[in-house]
Each structure stands twice: as structure tokens, then as C-alpha cells.
Amino acid sequence: MRLIDPDEIYFAACRIDPTYSGKSAYYEHVAFQRDVDQIKRIEAEPVKHAHWVACEDEYEDEYKCSACGGIQFFAMTPQDEGWEYCPHCGAKMDKEEGK
Structure with missing residues (x-):
């Protein structure tokens, strides 16, 4: 298992240029953030x-x-x-x- 830094994942996702525009891109981004927040974390x-x-x-x-x-x-x-x-x-x- 590898440790993750959610802030780095959010930053990386913001650099992605979606091929679609409008509300769809916003809702996809919100869904992605929700999925990242649910990733299991471990204390190190x-x-x-x-x-x-x-x-x-x-x-x-x-x-x-x-x-x-x-x-x-x-x-x-x-x-x-x-x-x-x-x-x-x-x-x-x-x-x-x-x-």
C-alpha cells in the first residue's frame, strides 16, 4: 500500500483538460473529489x-x-x-x- 496526499491528487486533476465543457466538467470534478476523499488513508x-x-x-x-x-x-x-x-x-x- 502506498501513502497518498489528497491535495496532490486534486492539484493533478486540476491540470487535466477535459474534452467536454460546461456543467458536465464541473460535476465530473466534484465527483472525482468525492472519490478521492473516500480513499482509505493510513497513518505513517x-x-x-x-x-x-x-x-x-x-x-x-x-x-x-x-x-x-x-x-x-x-x-x-x-x-x-x-x-x-x-x-x-x-x-x-x-x-x-x-x-
């Missing part, structure tokens, strides 16, 4: 970026998220296991450490 949040930080504990397989501090255990490293997102906060693990 900006993507959080983080990285895995090795915990300095007695456990070598313990890592925490740099965004939320959520702790996760891994048999290998998170990168080797393919963990691209934090299971606690959903942060994308693509940020380089120290940046």
Missing part, C-alpha cells in the same frame, strides 16, 4: 534508524538497540542472522555505529 511515522550495540555483560550474544535500548539475544551476530529491524521498536538497523 518516519523511519527510525539505529544500530545494534554489543552489551558488555557476561553474555556474549546479547545486543541492544541504540534507539530504544531493547535487548535481544543472538546465536551469532545480528548482522549474520539478518536482523534488519529491532523487534522492540521497529527501528531499521542501517545506521553506522557512532554516527
Whole structure:
């Protein structure tokens, strides 16, 4: 599913040059706006970026998220296991450490 901006759709529709004129064009435009207003929208949040930080504990397989501090255990490293997102906060693990 992709996010939409209704204002951009209205703007794009205003650029369309209808092949007909008069009241018909007005009513078509109003119907189009009504249809756009009924399109399902979803709430979106900006993507959080983080990285895995090795915990300095007695456990070598313990890592925490740099965004939320959520702790996760891994048999290998998170990168080797393919963990691209934090299971606690959903942060994308693509940020380089120290940046």
C-alpha cells in the first residue's frame, strides 16, 4: 500500500483538460473529489534508524538497540542472522555505529 496526499491528487486533476465543457466538467470534478476523499488513508511515522550495540555483560550474544535500548539475544551476530529491524521498536538497523 502506498501513502497518498489528497491535495496532490486534486492539484493533478486540476491540470487535466477535459474534452467536454460546461456543467458536465464541473460535476465530473466534484465527483472525482468525492472519490478521492473516500480513499482509505493510513497513518505513517518516519523511519527510525539505529544500530545494534554489543552489551558488555557476561553474555556474549546479547545486543541492544541504540534507539530504544531493547535487548535481544543472538546465536551469532545480528548482522549474520539478518536482523534488519529491532523487534522492540521497529527501528531499521542501517545506521553506522557512532554516527
